[in-house]
Amino acid sequence: MSEKIAFLGLGNLGTPIAESLINAGYELTVWNRTASKAEPLTKLGAKVVENAIDAIETGGIVISVLADDAVVEEIFSMELVEKLGKGGIHISMSTISPETSRQLSQIHDWYGATYIAAPIFARPEAVVAGVGNIAISGKAAAKEIVKPILQGFVKGIYDFGEDPGAANVVKLAGNFMIAASLEMMGEAFTMAEKNGISRQSIYEMLTQTLFAAPIFQNYGKLVANNVYEPVAFKLALGLKDINLTLQTASDANVPMPMADLIRNRFISALAKKRDNLDWSALAQGASDDAGA
Amino acid sequence: MSEKIAFLGLGNLGTPIAESLINAGYELTVWNRTASKAEPLTKLGAKVVENAIDAIETGGIVISVLADDAVVEEIFSMELVEKLGKGGIHISMSTISPETSRQLSQIHDWYGATYIAAPIFARPEAVVAGVGNIAISGKAAAKEIVKPILQGFVKGIYDFGEDPGAANVVKLAGNFMIAASLEMMGEAFTMAEKNGISRQSIYEMLTQTLFAAPIFQNYGKLVANNVYEPVAFKLALGLKDINLTLQTASDANVPMPMADLIRNRFISALAKKRDNLDWSALAQGASDDAGA
Numbered sequence: 001m002s003e004k005i006a007f008l009g010l011g012n013l014g015t016p017i018a019e020s021l022i023n024a025g026y027e028l029t030v031w032n033r034t035a036s037k038a039e040p041l042t043k044l045g046a047k048v049v050e051n052a053i054d055a056i057e058t059g060g061i062v063i064s065v066l067a068d069d070a071v072v073e074e075i076f077s078m079e080l081v082e083k084l085g086k087g088g089i090h091i092s093m094s095t096i097s098p099e100t101s102r103q104l105s106q107i108h109d110w111y112g113a114t115y116i117a118a119p120i121f122a123r124p125e126a127v128v129a130g131v132g133n134i135a136i137s138g139k140a141a142a143k144e145i146v147k148p149i150l151q152g153f154v155k156g157i158y159d160f161g162e163d164p165g166a167a168n169v170v171k172l173a174g175n176f177m178i179a180a181s182l183e184m185m186g187e188a189f190t191m192a193e194k195n196g197i198s199r200q201s202i203y204e205m206l207t208q209t210l211f212a213a214p215i216f217q218n219y220g221k222l223v224a225n226n227v228y229e230p231v232a233f234k235l236a237l238g239l240k241d242i243n244l245t246l247q248t249a250s251d252a253n254v255p256m257p258m259a260d261l262i263r264n265r266f267i268s269a270l271a272k273k274r275d276n277l278d279w280s281a282l283a284q285g286a287s288d289d290a291g292a
Numbered sequence: 293m294s295e296k297i298a299f300l301g302l303g304n305l306g307t308p309i310a311e312s313l314i315n316a317g318y319e320l321t322v323w324n325r326t327a328s329k330a331e332p333l334t335k336l337g338a339k340v341v342e343n344a345i346d347a348i349e350t351g352g353i354v355i356s357v358l359a360d361d362a363v364v365e366e367i368f369s370m371e372l373v374e375k376l377g378k379g380g381i382h383i384s385m386s387t388i389s390p391e392t393s394r395q396l397s398q399i400h401d402w403y404g405a406t407y408i409a410a411p412i413f414a415r416p417e418a419v420v421a422g423v424g425n426i427a428i429s430g431k432a433a434a435k436e437i438v439k440p441i442l443q444g445f446v447k448g449i450y451d452f453g454e455d456p457g458a459a460n461v462v463k464l465a466g467n468f469m470i471a472a473s474l475e476m477m478g479e480a481f482t483m484a485e486k487n488g489i490s491r492q493s494i495y496e497m498l499t500q501t502l503f504a505a506p507i508f509q510n511y512g513k514l515v516a517n518n519v520y521e522p523v524a525f526k527l528a529l530g531l532k533d534i535n536l537t538l539q540t541a542s543d544a545n546v547p548m549p550m551a552d553l554i555r556n557r558f559i560s561a562l563a564k565k566r567d568n569l570d571w572s573a574l575a576q577g578a579s580d581d582a583g584a
Contacts, residue, residue: 098487121502133501158497160489169487170494173480174502180476180550187548188465191537194544195390195461197452202462205450209425210413210466213505245483252486254582256479257553258472290546 003027005149006055006062007046008075009094010037012232013120014065016127017093020153021063022046029055053080059087061146068240069100076104086112089142091150093134095119095175095237097244098165099251105138105164114142117164118150118157119171123218123232131155135174137166172245179242179262179282181215185223186283190290199224219280228274228281238279239266295319297441298347298354299338300367301386302329304524305412306357308419309385312445313355314338321347345372351379353438360532361392368396378404381434383442385410385426387467387529389536390457391543397430397456406434409456410442410449411463415510415524423447427466429458464537471534471554471574473507477515478575482582491516511572520566520573530571531558 003026007018010032018041022028028046031054032038038048049055052075056062062084066072072094084090090108092101092115105115115138122132134150136143137160147157160166185203192202203224207217222228242263249256265282272288274281295318299310302324310333314320320338323346324330330340341347344367348354354376358364364386376382382400384393384407397407407430414424426442428435429452439449452458477495484494495516499509514520534555541548557574564580566573 133497135497156497156501158493158501160493163488166487166489169484169489170497173484173494174498176483177476177480177498177503180472183550184469184472184476187541187546187550188469191468191541191544191546191548192461192465194546195458195540196455197458197461201450201452202465205425205427205448205462206466206469209448209450210507211469211505213503213508215502216505248487249479249483252483252582254479254483254486254578254584256483256578258475258479258550261549261553286546286548290544292546 004029004057004060006057006060007031008052008055008062009065010041011065011067012124013122013127015041016124017063017065017120017153018046019044020127020130021149024152026149031055053083056080056083058083058085060084061089061091061149063091064094066094067237068094069096072096072100072104076107078107081107081113082111084108084111084113088113089146090115091118091146092116093118093120095171095241095244096168098168098248101165101168102163114139115164116142116146117167118146119167120154121171121174122154127153133158135160135167135170137161138164169248172241172248175241176245176256176259176262178215178219179238179279180258182219182223182280182283183262183265183286185216185220186286189223190286190292193292194290222278222280223283226284226287228277228284231276231278233279235266235269235275235277235279235281238282239263239270242266296321296349296352298349298352299323300344300347300354301357302333303357303359304416305414305419307333308416309355309357309412309445310338311336312419312422313441316444318441323347345375348372348375350375350377352376353381353383353441355383356386358386359529360386361388364388364392364396368399370399373399373405374403376400376403376405380405381438382407383410383438384408385412387411387463387533387536388460390460390540393457393460394455406431407456408434408438409459410438411459412446413463413466414446419445425450427452427459427462429453430456461540464533464540467533468537468548468551468554470507470511471530471571472550474511474515474572474575475554475557475578477508477512478578481515482578482584485584486582491518514570514572515575518576518579520569520576523568523570525571527558527561527567527569527571527573530574531555531562534558
């Protein structure tokens with residue numbers, strides 16, 4: 001295999017994804033705003049470019065893993081999408097709003113390219129272990145082309161149809177559920193702790209039984225210890241995601257009181273200068289409130 | 293094996309537990325307020341008594357699976373506990389407040405009996421399948437006697453020390469987390485649905501991946517379909533549990549905003565006359581709010 005892929009965005013998630021693709025035999029041309037982050041990939045054989053548009057080949061494939069809606073819209077300028085052009089496919093893995101995906105999809109259509117939303121559920125170590133999962137949506141023909149590329153580094157790909165925004169909706173719903181699980185454990189473990197039960201012992205019972213799922217087992221360890229380092233996903237990005245969730249819900253007339261609560265926890269965590277901690281530090285709010 | 297056990301309370305959970313004990317070879321004397329519910333057990337060889345106290349043998353073992361604090365306090369009168377007397381052990385499996393457990397424990401101590409809190413996490417079908425889990429707390433010596441009895445019909449027994457209220461705290465925390473999971477799915481699935489994604493498809497992805505735990509897989513099916521029948525656990529009992537959770541939390545100065553939200557969902561579900569549905573019907577609140 002020697003297919004070429006343009007790869008934009010080498011953050012906490014982008015880097016291990018790019019590495020996996022190189023290991024799988026793809027020829028990568030990478031771009032990142034902070035160019036120094038590309039160095040480890042250069043050693044693996046990736047070509048580095050100074051401007052995102054220089055990575056693009058007309059009719060080729062580009063994967064983007066960028067921070068938020070604004071960055072995706074900035075990088076995927078008319079000029080860049082025009083260069084991607086006829087037959088080109090953009091695999092957009094960033095967690096952005098479904099509305100942005102739908103707008104970008106129209107712009108891609110205009111230039112004969114195809115936009116596929118493919119956000120990934122995975123922390124960096126899950127990408128390395130190949131156990132992440134992707135929600136995908138967009139035009140059927142392009143999805144069939146990109147699925148084999150994605151299959152190399154995830155466990156499952158779940159198809160949500162042709163609406164390019166659909167996969168983003170699923171990703172936002174899932175991130176909301178993860179954040180809600182953190183708050184839930186924060187409240188439950190703190191109630192137990194203040195009743196003389198160790199956070200560790202209730203964590204162990206519940207995550208070995210009713211809540212024996214990765215989210216509770218892995219994040220629960222952090223909540224049990226109230227230790228939220230190292231940072232795998234920034235608090236500010238957690239707030240961004242829950243804001244997108246609430247906006248998407250509001251656009252469809254769906255009140256989400258639990259998501260409102262989570263949003264306030266993120267805001268409070270940032271107010272307490274916890275932006276140097278992992279997003280799961282939102283669970284510390286319950287301890288703070290209880291004077292624990 | 294032909295040990296005798298007094299068994300009080302043949303509700304949705306009590307009945308399959310009693311059946312499991314009979315099948316395991318125990319000689320059961322059963323009592324239930326509505327005597328007709330004991331009939332199926334009579335056929336299996338259980339002896340039925342008209343008054344709870346008549347089931348008690350001095351120095352013996354009694355298991356109770358009753359509806360709430362008030363019923364447990366009513367049935368476990370001074371007179372009954374006195375009859376249980378020296379060497380007697382009460383395995384209290386009801387979901388009641390830790391405070392009630394602590395008070396009852398003192399009364400048992402007074403008469404030389406021992407109170408063990410052993411609430412079970414299981415829906416009726418889980419008892420039949422032997423996959424429930426028990427949180428246990430109370431005096432060590434009595435726990436060693438009762439564990440072999442309980443092991444016959446559950447998967448795991450988790451020991452939370454000598455405080456007779458501890459196991460109840462864990463049970464309340466766990467029930468809160470289940471209820472919060474229901475609300476979480478209600479909000480997430482409704483947001484997806486109103487964005488053109490089927491509730492079934494998002495349910496499938498999330499419960500096969502990040503949330504691959506029994507709570508999400510089993511209850512998620514009900515939430516995906518917005519169908520909350522048959523009743524395995526009554527809505528009114530769900531409200532009772534969350535009220536106990538909030539009281540226990542408040543007694544220990546622990547604010548639980550997510551539990552507050554759940555409480556209001558239960559109240560609203562009862563206001564909407566859903567008391568003929570399973571407690572998981574609380575998840576329908578998100579759909580109602582969205583006019584779905």
